[in-house]
Amino acid sequence: MKHRYLPMTEQDQREMLDSIGVDSVNDLFEDIPEQVRFKGDYKIKEAKSETELVKELTKMAAKNADLKSHTSFLGAGVYDHYMPIIVDHVLSRSEFYTAYTPYQPEISQGELQAIFEFQTMICELTGMDVANSSMYDGGTALAEAAMLSAGQTRRKKVLVSSTVHPESRDVLRSYAKGQYIEVVEIPHDNGVTDVEELKKLMSNEIAAVVVQYPNFFGRVEELKAIEEVAHAQKAMFVVSSNPLALGALTPPGQLGADIVIGDAQPFGIPSAFGGPHCGYFAVNKKLMRKVPGRLVGQTVDEDGIRGFVLTLQAREQHIRRDKATSNICSNQALNALAASVAMTALGKQGVKEMALQNIQKAHYAKEAFKAKGFSIAFEGPSFNEFIVKVNRPVKEINQKLLGKEMIGGYDLGLMDDSLSQHMLIAVTELRSKEEIDAFVAELGDCHE
Numbered sequence: 001m002k003h004r005y006l007p008m009t010e011q012d013q014r015e016m017l018d019s020i021g022v023d024s025v026n027d028l029f030e031d032i033p034e035q036v037r038f039k040g041d042y043k044i045k046e047a048k049s050e051t052e053l054v055k056e057l058t059k060m061a062a063k064n065a066d067l068k069s070h071t072s073f074l075g076a077g078v079y080d081h082y083m084p085i086i087v088d089h090v091l092s093r094s095e096f097y098t099a100y101t102p103y104q105p106e107i108s109q110g111e112l113q114a115i116f117e118f119q120t121m122i123c124e125l126t127g128m129d130v131a132n133s134s135m136y137d138g139g140t141a142l143a144e145a146a147m148l149s150a151g152q153t154r155r156k157k158v159l160v161s162s163t164v165h166p167e168s169r170d171v172l173r174s175y176a177k178g179q180y181i182e183v184v185e186i187p188h189d190n191g192v193t194d195v196e197e198l199k200k201l202m203s204n205e206i207a208a209v210v211v212q213y214p215n216f217f218g219r220v221e222e223l224k225a226i227e228e229v230a231h232a233q234k235a236m237f238v239v240s241s242n243p244l245a246l247g248a249l250t251p252p253g254q255l256g257a258d259i260v261i262g263d264a265q266p267f268g269i270p271s272a273f274g275g276p277h278c279g280y281f282a283v284n285k286k287l288m289r290k291v292p293g294r295l296v297g298q299t300v301d302e303d304g305i306r307g308f309v310l311t312l313q314a315r316e317q318h319i320r321r322d323k324a325t326s327n328i329c330s331n332q333a334l335n336a337l338a339a340s341v342a343m344t345a346l347g348k349q350g351v352k353e354m355a356l357q358n359i360q361k362a363h364y365a366k367e368a369f370k371a372k373g374f375s376i377a378f379e380g381p382s383f384n385e386f387i388v389k390v391n392r393p394v395k396e397i398n399q400k401l402l403g404k405e406m407i408g409g410y411d412l413g414l415m416d417d418s419l420s421q422h423m424l425i426a427v428t429e430l431r432s433k434e435e436i437d438a439f440v441a442e443l444g445d446c447h448e
Contacts, residue, residue: 013025065402067407070402071431071435073408073426073439074407074408074410075384075409076409076410076424076426077265078265079428082354082430083268084268086345087268087345091338095111099333101330101333102333105308105310111333112308112310114333115296115333115340116297116298117344118337119131119133119296121339121344123282126252127254128282129288130284131280131281132281133293133310133331133333134278134331135261135281135331136332137275137277137278137332138168138261138265139165139167139172141240142164142171142261143168143174144175144326145238145240145281146181147176147179148236148290148292150181150208152290155235156180156181156205156207157181157182157203158176158182159186159202159206160209160210161193161211161212162188163215163217164212165212165216186198190378190379192220193211193221202230202235204234206230207235207236208259209226209236210239210240213239213241214242214245217382217386218378223239224255224256227256236258236259237257237258238257239260242262242383243264243266244266244355245355246355247354249383259282259283261282262279264279268338276335278336278339291312294311294312294331295311297312361428364436365386368436372440372443374389374444377422384426384427385426385427386424386425387419387422388422390421392446394409394423397446400442401442401443401446406439408425408443410423412424
């Protein structure tokens, strides 16, 4: 049987109606006034049989340009990375796939341990003391970090670099509006946070300075210089970071960050259609009791056997709402598990090698574009993304690339008019030399 569900027969329907004591389905709506009920026909297609419907949807799905049929150079926050095959195998186990949340630790030890390992690996990557069990995504993690900073410092102004992902900045503004917190953007200089402008904006009213590392333009920020300016005014230093990049870059925790957040999508989470993702949230020890969401702790039972429990749950489900650290009351346990399995399969050396391949292949692509006569915007140290200036609309170029089974880079004109005809290109470890060379050649043809 191909059914992924149990279809309801007329007999099933009759038995259910008899059980609740009504004659027909229409009787269930008798409380709704007759004059407001819809009595026409919906303007939709006639229902098809299961076989016909599957055939139609399969044809529609085949029109999509996906990462199996096309070579992708699109990043901007969602990346095409290597996913060890074991990730899907573990996620598909019913113990993990169907579990919602481990409220009963005595029967949830496997899931709790998986989350605990996620927290541990995030701490190792970021150089921080404590990490929570995950957040919804990188954007909400960033906004939560800014709100934590405002509460901790009792200040009402946050500085965020204009090199932070534009969608994360939008989420931050949404959060800040409800908390009556002012958000001010720090301008950039050649694609990195302008430290001199930051110094002018700093005061004893600033709760936090928020930057991204590597930033939205792919550039690697000078975290130490920014940290010194932030801490000189006793503001919190918040760093949003690609966790894969930390396999090669100095962890923000070693450069003075108070809070490190980001998105674990590069580890074992497919790009899908932009989600779902898995945000991470790591802090130093003094902020441990301010962390949003929840943490998994390790302990021993009365027999001295290691066990795991949810701990430090200062969230609205468990305490008075006005005392809660956050309204975030759940986490992305399944995606956190995917990230844990991917990081475990790769190992410390594998994560480092994967990060270095991103740097090297992006550098090769950048040099190939230069040799082809392209201008690189915001030249300087970068991770796996860089910006190429083109001589026609990026949307037009990307449409032509689709015809060549290639997914082009992100159109920066969508976020900033001054960056019209600039393409943000991502080159991950999955891109081969042949694919990169073909992409540069195709873009060169469109450029002429």
